[in-house]
Amino acid sequence: MLKKLSIRKRIVVVLAVIYVASIAVAVAGGGYVLLKDMEREAQEKTDLFAAVMSSSAKYLHNVIRPKAEKLVPADAYFPESGVGVLMLTETARYVQEIYPEYIFRYASPNPLNQESLSNQFEDGIIDQMEAGEVGEWKGFTERDGKSYYAVAKPLVAGSDCISCHDVPEVAHPEQVEQYGTRSGYGYMEGDVVGARFIYVPIEMVKIQAYQRILYFSIGFSIFFLLVLFAVDRFIVTSIVRPIEHIVSVAEKISRGNLDAEFDIKSRDEIRSLADAFERMKVSMAKAMDILRQ
Ligand code: HEC
Numbered sequence: 333m334l335k336k337l338s339i340r341k342r343i344v345v346v347l348a349v350i351y352v353a354s355i356a357v358a359v360a361g362g363g364y365v366l367l368k369d370m371e372r373e374a375q376e377k378t379d380l381f382a383a384v385m386s387s388s389a390k391y392l393h394n395v396i397r398p399k400a401e402k403l404v405p406a407d408a409y410f411p412e413s414g415v416g417v418l419m420l421t422e423t424a425r426y427v428q429e430i431y432p433e434y435i436f437r438y439a440s441p442n443p444l445n446q447e448s449l450s451n452q453f454e455d456g457i458i459d460q461m462e463a464g465e466v467g468e469w470k471g472f473t474e475r476d477g478k479s480y481y482a483v484a485k486p487l488v489a490g491s492d493c494i495s496c497h498d499v500p501e502v503a504h505p506e507q508v509e510q511y512g513t514r515s516g517y518g519y520m521e522g523d524v525v526g527a528r529f530i531y532v533p534i535e536m537v538k539i540q541a542y543q544r545i546l547y548f549s550i551g552f553s554i555f556f557l558l559v560l561f562a563v564d565r566f567i568v569t570s571i572v573r574p575i576e577h578i579v580s581v582a583e584k585i586s587r588g589n590l591d592a593e594f595d596i597k598s599r600d601e602i603r604s605l606a607d608a609f610e611r612m613k614v615s616m617a618k619a620m621d622i623l624r625q
Contacts, residue, residue, distance in 0.1 A: 340567050347563065351556045358552065359545055366541040370534055374481030375470070377532045382483070385436060388423060389416035409506035411496070417487075421448065433533035435475070438487065440526030444497075444507070444516030454484070454529060461486040462524045469527075472534070479538055480531040487526045489519040497525070574602040582609055590617050 334342050393416060400413035411418050417438050424436035439450035441458060450458060453473055460466045461484075469484040489497065497519035500508045519525050574596055584592035590613060594606040 338572075340564065340572055343563060343567055344560065347556075347560050351553075351560075355549060355552055355556075359549060362545055362548060363541075366544065370537050370541060371472075371481065373537065374532050374534055375483075378470075378481065378483045378530045381434065381436060381530050381532070382485075382528075385420050385423065389420055392416055392419050409504045411504075411507065415496075421445070433478070433535075435480070435529070435531035437529050438526055439529050440487075440516075442515045442518065442525065444511040446515075448526070450526065454527065457484050458486070458524060458527050461527060473531075475531060478533060478535050481534050482529060482531045484527045484529050486524045487528060489521055489523045489525045491521055493519055493525070494521065570598065570600075571602070574598065574606075578602070578606055578609065585609075585613055585616075590620075 334345065337345065392414070397414040400410065404410050404413060412422075420436065421438060427434060427436065438448050439454040439458070440448055441450050441455055443449050453475075457466070457469045460469070467486070469482075471482065473480055473482050494502075496503050496507060497517055499517055500513040503517070577596070578594060581592045581594050594610055596603045596606040
């Protein structure tokens with residue numbers, strides 16, 4: 333098919349194919365690298381967030397709780413002094429005042445606090461954790477129409493959880509009064525009762541990644557258009573025009589005008605071709621002279 337086209341068109345077609353192939357590879361490769369970058373960056377943020385929160389919980393468990401257990405009367409209701417989930421749920425609210433798009437939450441299909449009720453996405457992950465299919469979960473997800481990177485860690489009920497999460501009759505009356513009896517009870521030791529979810533926003537990073545790919549594509553296209561233009565100019569001046577000139581001179585000679593001259597300034601293959609024609613013209617002139625005599 334290409335053979336039917338002029339040299340100039342053929343080269344343009346080949347260059348166009350190279351352009352399409354290279355931009356496709358560059359965009360796919362660049363997209364992959366940016367995605368991995370985004371994932372790594374988001375993972376670092378969730379790791380840091382998780383470390384800060386777990387460290388606070390550790391402080392609660394190691395320092396505050398043992399002291400509170402001694403100082404607070406046994407029948408007092410003071411879960412803030414010992415329940416890590418409660419402390420971190422509240423701490424996350426303060427964090428959100430500074431970083432509204434960073435979400436840290438404990439989600440459960442059976443919560444005391446209805447704000448911690450798991451949504452469909454979280455339920456799916458908690459179900460997989462219950463079935464033992466996944467330990468920790470991480471990946472990209474959407475929440476309220478925005479893109480997030482999320483990590484989830486299962487929360488398994490231990491014997492120390494039962495005092496508050498077994499049945500309302502056993503729990504502190506003030507807890508029952510505050511949260512009701514509807515849900516948050518019936519924990520069994522060893523059950524996955526919920527999971528800790530951390531969401532970090534990637535909406536902006538994603539938009540920036542798309543922008544970078546777009547700018548690169550525009551830059552690359554402009555560069556390629558310039559290359560295409562330069563190559564085309566080169567072909568026209570170095571190949572097409574000289575060949576057209578040789579053709580027209582050769583035609584004149586073939587019509588008997590032996591004074592027609594080849595005028596090629598370059599010193600390349602085209603010049604060799606013109607020189608060969610020139611020699612042919614001289615030989616032809618000599619042959620005709622001999623014939624005339
Ligand atoms: C002293 C009582 C107490 C103990 C012990 C306790 N919790 Fe809770 N837990 C609560 C309260 C109160 C909340 C509600 C916090 C809030 O308002 O967000 C809660 C919330 C939760 C939540 C979030 C969903 C919900 O129910 O609101 C999970 C999950 C949870 N607890 C799991 C556990 C696990 C696992 C343990 C054992 C390691 C445990 N809890 C021990 C009192 C307790």
